Amino acid sequence: MLQKKVAVILLQAGFLLLLASTNVAAQPTVAVGAYLQTDARFYAGAEVPDAFLLRRARVKFSAVVNPRVRVVIEPDFGEGRVALADGWAEARLGSALYARAGRFKTPFGLEVLHSSRALWFIERAFPTALSPQRDIGVMLHGVWNTGRLEGAIGVFNGAIDGSSSAQEQGQAKDVAVRLWGRPLAGLGVGLAVTHGSEQGTLRAPALAVYEAPGDIELFRFAEGVVAAGRRTRISPQARLDAGAVGAMLEYIVTQEEVLAAGRAFGVTNRGWQIAAVGAVPGRAGLQRDKPFGEGRGPVELSVRVHRIVLDKAAVSVAGAETRTRTATAWATALHWYPAVGTRLGLHVERTLRGAVEGVAQDPITFVGARFQVSF
Numbered sequence: 494m495l496q497k498k499v500a501v502i503l504l505q506a507g508f509l510l511l512l513a514s515t516n517v518a519a520q521p522t523v524a525v526g527a528y529l530q531t532d533a534r535f536y537a538g539a540e541v542p543d544a545f546l547l548r549r550a551r552v553k554f555s556a557v558v559n560p561r562v563r564v565v566i567e568p569d570f571g572e573g574r575v576a577l578a579d580g581w582a583e584a585r586l587g588s589a590l591y592a593r594a595g596r597f598k599t600p601f602g603l604e605v606l607h608s609s610r611a612l613w614f615i616e617r618a619f620p621t622a623l624s625p626q627r628d629i630g631v632m633l634h635g636v637w638n639t640g641r642l643e644g645a646i647g648v649f650n651g652a653i654d655g656s657s658s659a660q661e662q663g664q665a666k667d668v669a670v671r672l673w674g675r676p677l678a679g680l681g682v683g684l685a686v687t688h689g690s691e692q693g694t695l696r697a698p699a700l701a702v703y704e705a706p707g708d709i710e711l712f713r714f715a716e717g718v719v720a721a722g723r724r725t726r727i728s729p730q731a732r733l734d735a736g737a738v739g740a741m742l743e744y745i746v747t748q749e750e751v752l753a754a755g756r757a758f759g760v761t762n763r764g765w766q767i768a769a770v771g772a773v774p775g776r777a778g779l780q781r782d783k784p785f786g787e788g789r790g791p792v793e794l795s796v797r798v799h800r801i802v803l804d805k806a807a808v809s810v811a812g813a814e815t816r817t818r819t820a821t822a823w824a825t826a827l828h829w830y831p832a833v834g835t836r837l838g839l840h841v842e843r844t845l846r847g848a849v850e851g852v853a854q855d856p857i858t859f860v861g862a863r864f865q866v867s868f
Contacts, residue, residue, distance in 0.1 A: 522557040531545070532545070551569045551570070567579040605617070613770045614795055623654050623745040628651070628658045646671075647668070649666065649669060654747055679735045686728075688726075695717065714807070715810055720750070726745060738769070739769065746762070764802070768799075792829050795828075816849050819847035826840040837863070841860050
């Protein structure tokens with residue numbers, strides 16, 4: 494605990510000193526972008542109403558204050574509420590090393606780190622349900638050897654599985670480390686780890702609710718069960734980008750301690766996905782965080798299979814209505830670019846849930862459509 498606090502103080506102090514040493518009188522360069530995603534959702538086999546949804550409506554302000562400092566502010570007005578998606582400042586420490594502070598994505602989940610404007614599917618897969626998303630903290634990251642090696646290490650408040658953190662609920666912090674290498678052209682492999690601790694309360698248990706794509710609830714801990722100790726996540730991951738074809742492999746295991754009825758014990762949850770995408774005509778070269786079929790006219794076709802397996806000990810203290818321990822799903826998605834800056838998507842997903850206490854559960858079919866405009 495003391496080492497983490499010292500690390501946070503040193504990172505913050507160094508970042509502030511660097512900002513203070515820059516030429517704040519320089520004229521900033523400001524860029525503004527935005528994108529909007531409107532979805533239609535339809536379900537079969539789940540007690541979830543069909544609906545239209547303004548999924549994301551974001552405006553991004555990016556300012557280069559001077560050659561060494563950059564600031565990004567990105568509010569989101571989607572789903573009928575106003576929230577800050579990203580808000581961070583970044584300082585360049587050297588030719589390939591950067592320090593970032595604020596609210597941004599934790600360097601961990603492979604699919605989480607993909608931009609929501611360029612997802613291969615309308616909904617993310619099961620490993621994302623086990624990964625932290627956005628958090629508040631400080632991070633050092635860099636790219637070396639002409640892009641063949643990337644690394645990031647940061648200290649964060651600590652977000653629960655599948656969620657973002659807006660503020661700290663306790664004294665504990667999470668450390669996140671991610672290494673990413675490109676041994677061959679177009680092939681990236683990596684390993685990410687987070688470690689920390691979480692102490693929940695009856696009002697804020699600090700435990701995840703696990704969902705299938707389409708926000709279909711599968712598992713929820715019973716009332717009175719809270720996080721109570723160490724939490725560690727590990728994720729080996731890989732991605733292939735070969736012109737008009739791409740593939741992704743992601744595996745995440747989460748270990749955490751919980752407290753139920755005065756008894757503390759550990760649970761281990763796992764999730765994986767294998768996904769592939771192809772575009773006609775496809776883009777040339779490797780462009781990160783961009784769709785495979787940018788421009789006017791291309792069509793993307795994506796397929797995937799993914800699975801989540803929750804610990805038997807977790808199921809023993811689950812809520813009465815949502816106790817699904819295992820789920821396997823397959824999905825296919827089709828995206829078309831009718832004009833520059835526009836993207837139309839159709840997503841079909843079939844989720845097979847494991848039996849609960851020997852009783853079989855009906856499969857769930859989710860169909861989603863998306864209209865996206867960005868500039």
